[in-house]
Amino acid sequence: MPSAILDAHISIVIPAKNEAVGLAELVPELRDTLPAAEIIVVDDGSDDATAHVAAEAGARVLSHPYSKGNGASIKTGARAAHGELLVFMDGDGQHPASEVPKLLAQLEAGYDLVIAARSRSAQATLGRWLANSIYNRLASVFVGHPVADLTSGFRAVRAARFREFLHMLPNGFSYPTTSTMAFYRAGYSVNFLPVEIRPRKDESKSHIRLLRDGARFLLIIFRVGTLYSPLKLFMPISAVFFSSGVGYYAYTLSQMGRFTNGAGLLLITSILVFLIGLVSEQITNLLYASSQE
Numbered sequence: 001m002p003s004a005i006l007d008a009h010i011s012i013v014i015p016a017k018n019e020a021v022g023l024a025e026l027v028p029e030l031r032d033t034l035p036a037a038e039i040i041v042v043d044d045g046s047d048d049a050t051a052h053v054a055a056e057a058g059a060r061v062l063s064h065p066y067s068k069g070n071g072a073s074i075k076t077g078a079r080a081a082h083g084e085l086l087v088f089m090d091g092d093g094q095h096p097a098s099e100v101p102k103l104l105a106q107l108e109a110g111y112d113l114v115i116a117a118r119s120r121s122a123q124a125t126l127g128r129w130l131a132n133s134i135y136n137r138l139a140s141v142f143v144g145h146p147v148a149d150l151t152s153g154f155r156a157v158r159a160a161r162f163r164e165f166l167h168m169l170p171n172g173f174s175y176p177t178t179s180t181m182a183f184y185r186a187g188y189s190v191n192f193l194p195v196e197i198r199p200r201k202d203e204s205k206s207h208i209r210l211l212r213d214g215a216r217f218l219l220i221i222f223r224v225g226t227l228y229s230p231l232k233l234f235m236p237i238s239a240v241f242f243s244s245g246v247g248y249y250a251y252t253l254s255q256m257g258r259f260t261n262g263a264g265l266l267l268i269t270s271i272l273v274f275l276i277g278l279v280s281e282q283i284t285n286l287l288y289a290s291s292q293e
Contacts, residue, residue: 011083015073016091027057071175148192234277241270
């Protein structure tokens, strides 16, 4: 590992809910790979031996009295961490400790946020891979840069930069999406690094259920747009309504010789959608401006 990284104080934050088995392997691996790093396990209301196993392995354990969510655990760990560099990884054993130095080396190279990009084979199901592909393509359109893995929770970041956006992060599973888009929006340097991710040993242990969380994850698509640049989302919608209104007006004018209520409704809707987008854009600008103060 580069010497500059060795001199920096590194904190590794692991949100965990009922991950005693995975942590029993992961924490010792991290100790061997980065002996001087601070390892923080945030026990999110587990009902197994997660906290005990992590503490026995040498991690600093922070416990929630009840389950608050993955994002809430990330925020708890980020607030308590002492390191200048933060590494976030799952406690289920998917994220190998051996890949952490590669992420940290990219921070030394000048990036503010480095995200571990998963391959198709590393994603548990075809459905999840397809959903993530849609998120990645949408995010790429908004930010104007290729986004290789928008939802990866394995990442390294400069602590001071990350804490600027803590108030914007949700408590649920979409914290990676929000933080990634926030870094792009603020003009910070983001990089995606292909790494080897281990397949989940037991998919039944996943806290994400595609059917249960499908609607919520669809909202991520709209969060991406409204978080990064609302007008990029609202303008096309407004244009569709406006074009439909003009087209319908042309049709009714040629067929009935008059302007109909339907055409008027479409045109008014296009104006309202545009104005909502404009107001949202101003609110977003104020939100990011306040985070930079």
